[in-house]
Amino acid sequence: MDSAVSRILKAKQYAAERDHRVKVHSFEVELHGDNHNHIVSYDRGEWTCDCEEFLLRGVCAHVMAMEEILGDSVEPAMLATPH
Numbered sequence: 001m002d003s004a005v006s007r008i009l010k011a012k013q014y015a016a017e018r019d020h021r022v023k024v025h026s027f028e029v030e031l032h033g034d035n036h037n038h039i040v041s042y043d044r045g046e047w048t049c050d051c052e053e054f055l056l057r058g059v060c061a062h063v064m065a066m067e068e069i070l071g072d073s074v075e076p077a078m079l080a081t082p083h
């Protein structure tokens with residue numbers, strides 16, 4: 001098989017098998033919320049977001065959206081007890 005074609009097929013396979021092929025270590029993204037933009041970051045299982053909900057509850061819609069996008073390639077955000 002043409003090596004360019006096989007490379008593309010391999011890439012598609014890896015992407016389709018994301019949940020067991022990919023382990024995200026860290027990232028920072030800007031998420032455009034309905035009212036404000038938010039910075040969501042992740043570092044080896046530790047999630048952070050700059051919104052108020054995250055500060056209060058340790059989870060928010062922005063973090064949950066990123067979990068939805070990234071699937072099992074990231075650790076789930078812990079449900080912190082409000083304090």
Ligand SMILES: [Zn+2]
Nearest residue numbers: 049051060062
């Ligand atoms: Zn947030």
